[in-house]
Amino acid sequence: MSSTITYTVTGMSCGHCEKSVSSEVSALPGVTQVAADAKAGTVTVHSAAPLEDSQVRAAVDEAGYELVGRSA
Known part of the structure; x- marks a missing residue:
């Protein structure tokens, strides 16, 4: 089940x-x-299966930025 989520x-x-x-x-x-x-x-992240927000947050943090939530 693929997933597309946009984060702020x-x-x-x-x-x-x-x-x-x-x-x-x-x-x-x-x-x-x-x-x-x-x-x-x-x-905006497209993935083969749903990701945990914490995984995306950690990757954004590693890049030096801050994930503050999901966009509506």
Whole structure:
């Protein structure tokens, strides 16, 4: 069962930020696609199976940014 979730991330301000977040989140098991958007302050994660929010939060933290919740 595939899953697509958009999260709100603070601290991203440029393309480098987007690449850092995308790289870390893409490394999570089962992730098939990641789209980070610094202007919107979001990262959309497509995965083969639902991920735990804590996994995504840890990856965003590793990139140096803060996941503050899910977008509506």
